[in-house]
Amino acid sequence: MRWNALLFAFLVAGLLIPPEYSSGEAMGEPGYLFVEAPSGLVADIVGVGSYATPVGLALPPGNYTVRITGNVTVIVQVSVVAETSTIVRVDPNAVRDAVSGDGIVSIKAIFNESANYSQEKLHPPFDPFAVPSGGCGGASVYINISKPYPMDVEILGRNRVYITLNGTFMHIGDDSDGNPCMFYVGIFPGGGSRLESIRNVTYTVPWARLEINSTPDDLTIYLNGGHNRYIFYTPMDFYVPAIPHDVYNVTAVGYYGTIRIPVIHRLDTHTVGIADGHYLVESVVKVAPNETYHVNVNMEKIKSALTVERKAVETVPLEVRSEPSNASVVVTDGVLRAFANTPATFLLPRGNYTIIAFKNNLSAQKSVVLGGEGAKVFLRLIPANATLSLAVQPENATVLLNGEEVEVGNLTLSPGRYNLTVKAPGYITKSLEVILAPNEFKSIEVSLERKSVVEDKGIAISPSQSKTDDIKLEETPGNEQKGVFNDTQTFTTSPTENIPNSPSPKEDSRPFVIKISLLMVTIGAIYIALRTRR
Amino acid sequence: MKIQMKWELEDPYNLIVFMFGFIMLGITFFSGLTRNDVVFMVSGPDEIIVSESAKTLGLTLPRLGTEEYTIFALTGALLVSLMMRYDRDTRVAKSVYSLPVRNYSVVLSKALSAMVLLFLASLLPAFLAFVYIHGDIPDLIGRALFGEGFLAGYLIYWAMMVLYVVSVSALVAMLSPNTFASLLGSITLLYAPLVLKLRSLPPAVINEAFFKAYTTQFYPADRVVTFLDGSFYTGLLLPVVMLGVALILSEWRDVS
Numbered sequence: 001m002r003w004n005a006l007l008f009a010f011l012v013a014g015l016l017i018p019p020e021y022s023s024g025e026a027m028g029e030p031g032y033l034f035v036e037a038p039s040g041l042v043a044d045i046v047g048v049g050s051y052a053t054p055v056g057l058a059l060p061p062g063n064y065t066v067r068i069t070g071n072v073t074v075i076v077q078v079s080v081v082a083e084t085s086t087i088v089r090v091d092p093n094a095v096r097d098a099v100s101g102d103g104i105v106s107i108k109a110i111f112n113e114s115a116n117y118s119q120e121k122l123h124p125p126f127d128p129f130a131v132p133s134g135g136c137g138g139a140s141v142y143i144n145i146s147k148p149y150p151m152d153v154e155i156l157g158r159n160r161v162y163i164t165l166n167g168t169f170m171h172i173g174d175d176s177d178g179n180p181c182m183f184y185v186g187i188f189p190g191g192g193s194r195l196e197s198i199r200n201v202t203y204t205v206p207w208a209r210l211e212i213n214s215t216p217d218d219l220t221i222y223l224n225g226g227h228n229r230y231i232f233y234t235p236m237d238f239y240v241p242a243i244p245h246d247v248y249n250v251t252a253v254g255y256y257g258t259i260r261i262p263v264i265h266r267l268d269t270h271t272v273g274i275a276d277g278h279y280l281v282e283s284v285v286k287v288a289p290n291e292t293y294h295v296n297v298n299m300e301k302i303k304s305a306l307t308v309e310r311k312a313v314e315t316v317p318l319e320v321r322s323e324p325s326n327a328s329v330v331v332t333d334g335v336l337r338a339f340a341n342t343p344a345t346f347l348l349p350r351g352n353y354t355i356i357a358f359k360n361n362l363s364a365q366k367s368v369v370l371g372g373e374g375a376k377v378f379l380r381l382i383p384a385n386a387t388l389s390l391a392v393q394p395e396n397a398t399v400l401l402n403g404e405e406v407e408v409g410n411l412t413l414s415p416g417r418y419n420l421t422v423k424a425p426g427y428i429t430k431s432l433e434v435i436l437a438p439n440e441f442k443s444i445e446v447s448l449e450r451k452s453v454v455e456d457k458g459i460a461i462s463p464s465q466s467k468t469d470d471i472k473l474e475e476t477p478g479n480e481q482k483g484v485f486n487d488t489q490t491f492t493t494s495p496t497e498n499i500p501n502s503p504s505p506k507e508d509s510r511p512f513v514i515k516i517s518l519l520m521v522t523i524g525a526i527y528i529a530l531r532t533r534r
Numbered sequence: 535m536k537i538q539m540k541w542e543l544e545d546p547y548n549l550i551v552f553m554f555g556f557i558m559l560g561i562t563f564f565s566g567l568t569r570n571d572v573v574f575m576v577s578g579p580d581e582i583i584v585s586e587s588a589k590t591l592g593l594t595l596p597r598l599g600t601e602e603y604t605i606f607a608l609t610g611a612l613l614v615s616l617m618m619r620y621d622r623d624t625r626v627a628k629s630v631y632s633l634p635v636r637n638y639s640v641v642l643s644k645a646l647s648a649m650v651l652l653f654l655a656s657l658l659p660a661f662l663a664f665v666y667i668h669g670d671i672p673d674l675i676g677r678a679l680f681g682e683g684f685l686a687g688y689l690i691y692w693a694m695m696v697l698y699v700v701s702v703s704a705l706v707a708m709l710s711p712n713t714f715a716s717l718l719g720s721i722t723l724l725y726a727p728l729v730l731k732l733r734s735l736p737p738a739v740i741n742e743a744f745f746k747a748y749t750t751q752f753y754p755a756d757r758v759v760t761f762l763d764g765s766f767y768t769g770l771l772l773p774v775v776m777l778g779v780a781l782i783l784s785e786w787r788d789v790s
Contacts, residue, residue: 512759515766519774526778530638530785 030058030347031080032313032336035066037090042432043068049419050431051337056085058331058338058348063114069428070449072096077112078308083347087309094305095281101295103285105269110280111306117275118220136173136181136197145224149267151241152185152193162207163223164193165241168264169252171204184254198259201252205264206289208242211235213296214274222273222280234274242287243267279303315347316374320355323380327359330417330435337435339417342379356415356437357381363415363438384438386415393447397424415440422446535635535643542647547616552651555609560659562605563596567667595679595688596660597744598695603728603737607699610652611720614703617644619713641784645704645777653696657689683754687761691744694769698736699724701773701780708783740769 035043037053044050046065048057053068059080066076072092080086095109110117145151150166156173164170166187172195173181182204183195212221214234221232223240243266250261273282274297281297320329322342331338331346333353338346342357350371357364362381369375388411392399399406400421401413415438423429427448436442542548598606618641621627631637668675679685703720710716727735733742743764747757762770 512763512766515763515771519766519771522771522774522778526774526781529778529782530636 029061029082030338031061031082032085032349033057033059033064033066033078033080034085034087034335035068035090036087037068037092041068041070041090041092042430044431049433051433054335056336058336058346068092069430071106073106073108074306075108075110075112076306076308077110077114079113081310083313083315085311085313087311089307089309091305095302098298098301098305099281099283099296100298101283101285101293103287103291103293104283104295105286106284108282109302109306110282111278111308112280113278113308116277117222117273117280118277136175136183147225149265150187151224152187154193154195159237160239161237162239163241163270164195165205165267166193167261168205168241169198169201169203169250169259169261170241171207182252184252184259196254196259198252198254201250203247203250203264205241205243207239208287208289209292210238210240210270210272210285210287211292211294212237212272212274213294215296215298215300219297219299220275222271222275222282224271225273240270240287241267242289242291244288274299276303279306313349315349316370316372318346318348318353318355318368318370318374319376320344320346320357321376321378322357322359322364323378324359324362327357327362327379327381328416329355329357329379331355332435354437355379356435358414358416358438361414365415365437382438384415385412386436386438387412387441388418388434388436389441389443390420391443391445392422393445394424394427397422397427397446397448420444420446422448424448426451535639535646538635538640538643539647539650542617542644543650545617547620548613548647548651551609551612551616552655554612555605555652555655556659558605559602559609559656560663562602563660563663564666566596566599566602567663595684596663597691597741598737600728604725606652606656606695607724608721609655610648610696610699611703611717611724613648613651614645614700614707615713615716615720617648618704618707619710619716623713637784638781641704641708641781645700645780648700648703649696652700653692656696657692660692683757684748686754686758687744687748690758690761691740694740694765694773695737697773697777698740698769701777704780705776705783708780708787735768736765740765743769 033045034056035045035051035053037043039053041053042050043053043055044067045057046067048059048064051057061080061082063077063079066074066078066088068074068090070092072095074090074092074095076088076090078086078088096107099107145163152164152166154162154164154172156162160173162170162172164172164183164185164187166185168185170183170185171180172183175181182198182201184198186194186196210223212234217234219234221234221236223232223238243264246266247264248262250264252259268288269284269286271282271284272295273280274295275281276299279299279302281299281302283295283297285293285295287293318331320331320340320342322329325342327342329340329342329344331348331353333351336348338348340346348370351369353368353370355366355368355377357379359381361383363384364379364381366377366379368377390399390406390408390411392408395408399408400419400423401411402419403421413436415436418434418436419431420434421429421431428451430446430448432446434442434444596602621630631640633640665675679688702723703716706719706723707716710719726732727738731738733739743761746764747761
């Protein structure tokens with residue numbers, strides 16, 4: 001027994017040993033992140049800067065988020081590994097072509113290397129769609145929708161899946177006699193939902209039908225950011241709320257009396273996410289009552305339009321010193337860029353590089369061929385200027401250089417790194433980094449893209465439906481959505497009068513009491529049969 | 535009855551079957567839990583993520599899918615057949631049943647012993663696998679088991695499954711001429727609903743009642759009542775009747 005206890009203690013102790021994670025690559029060895037996209041786009045590398053594509057950066061190993069904004073937004077979250085090139089290839093137009101359907105107003109494609117958006121099928125020993133037919137109500141199997149308002153799911157059958165909305169009156173199917181099933185819907189985020197039968201209702205939420213398909217089938221669906229692991233795989237149809245405008249003072253008679261809803265807010269957009277592994281494609285669909293909408297995502301096309309590749313890189317050292325020291329240095333071959341302060345040692349692939357160093361109004365530039373065992377460069381900084389010629393579209397756009405507003409035209413500046421931001425009402429803000437070498441004349445044209453209709457109108461859409469909390473949105477739509485957890489769609493007044501003649505909870509539990517009695521009688525009968533027989 | 539149960543629980547054959555069930559179910563539960571993959575939401579505040587995770591975690595407590603039920607039924611059938619028929623085949627029963635106790639008392643003690651062993655052989659590995667997979671998530675297990683009222687329903691779930699398997703096997707054992715027939719008959723009857731996809735018999739009916747109770751009801755007490763209500767006839771009443779008939783048969787039949 002003692003040995004058993006010791007063995008058990010040994011096994012338990014084994015569970016307590018924390019797993020040892022690899023500490024990763026040695027610090028100081030940079031990794032390389034390349035973003036290859038059609039020219040004219042801007043890749044925002046969160047925490048690093050915004051750069052015109054194509055661009056390559058020498059970065060400390062770690063996780064980075066690349067965001068390419070437009071009417072198709074592409075977000076890529078990748079790990080940069082030391083001595084390795086991570087090449088992100090993006091074609092936003094191909095992403096747009098891969099998503100088809102009606103009513104789609106914006107598209108977002110996400111590749112997240114550290115996430116698996118697919119929810120595997122559990123193959124439970126029951127059929128989630130097997131709902132007894134006949135009366136009102138169905139199966140509610142949780143959907144984690146909290147934005148813009150808490151929602152749940154009510155299943156009446158394979159093709160009758162209703163997305164219910166908190167604090168509203170809804171018509172969810174009919175009973176076997178053809179009478180409409182009217183409910184007051186209460187949803188407890190994280191706790192499920194409650195449907196209360198109502199009558200004399202003055203307004204029920206209209207439905208729109210969403211038909212979601214993908215190539216291939218069986219991809220995980222996220223509706224308004226939530227998913228249900230048991231059910232939601234393509235192809236799948238839903239009935240979703242379609243409320244074209246705010247509705248005021250809605251009433252119905254419920255179990256405890258009259259329910260009054262002061263306002264039911266507009267809800268005419270839904271976000272349909274379709275996921276496969278690291279990929280998630282979110283389409284915002286604008287819906288109108290009693291209409292049917294289709295969303296079809298060709299995931300194979302998405303996967304070819306958005307790729308991440310890794311290649312080992314052989315690097316050699318490039319030592320840079322300057323006079324005066326502690327100057328900012330940029331080493332670039334046109335695409336790849338590396339940044340440091342002097343004295344610095346860069347580890348870079350062999351090739352031809354331009355080194356630009358600057359400090360206050362002093363600067364220097366030198367070209368170097370990096371090969372063999374590396375190179376050493378010494379730069380003496382001298383006073384110099386550079387000229388930046390700016391042209392923007394639309395013409396009324398505001399231009400910010402390192403956060404300060406400047407006039408469009410020719411600007412005489414000290415050489416160095418500048419953050420250029422161009423913004424205009426109704427357009428998507430663009431921000432990019434500009435490097436000016438000594439005595440350089442650089443001409444930059446920035447044309448802004450119009451915001452999509454939905455963003456422009458400020459319709460309630462979740463600004464961050466994806467797992468990209470660390471991404472700073474340059475243009476958060478000025479929507480009306482509220483905080484979520486305590487944000488019910490509406491609130492009701494306290495019950496007043498007219499308590500209807502509904503069956504009491506005691507009556508509901510009667511059959512179960514009868515069942516328990518039946519069990520007791522059975523056990524008693526068996527006992528008597530055993531006792532009486534000799 | 536207590537002494538008879540002790541005999542059965544210390545019997546090496548029974549313990550070997552218990553170990554078989556424990557290890558095989560443990561492996562199946564473990565592989566089932568690791569297959570579930572990561573659960574997360576694309577969006578939502580942390581409070582919801584924690585709450586939803588706890589709930590989903592509660593629903594992913596190991597239960598009896600097809601693979602698990604196969605091992606579970608086999609373990610139950612083996613235990614009951616060995617306990618109730620093997621001693622009759624080897625004539626040991628002649629001395630056991632000659633004790634000054636009623637036959638049904640001996641059979642009942644054997645059935646209870648089988649229930650205890652089968653319950654432990656399924657519940658312990660289920661918890662071990664669950665804790666091993668999810669034990670590193672702070673508070674989540676506590677919330678899943680206690681906060682959401684899963685523990686009571688989960689224990690009832692296993693008790694019901696155990697009762698069903700043992701009662702079917704006990705009835706077959708009482709009707710069978712020998713251990714082999716008892717084993718074959720029990721496995722056939724236990725496995726038939728699965729092969730024929732009968733959703734009105736266990737394990738499907740108990741599984742569905744559990745799932746439905748914990749997804750449609752909000753309060754723990756409602757969940758337990760709904761679960762019992764949904765699985766009453768075939769999960770509770772039928773096994774009790776079958777066990778009762780087995781006990782009555784034990785009084786009628788010869789010991790050998």
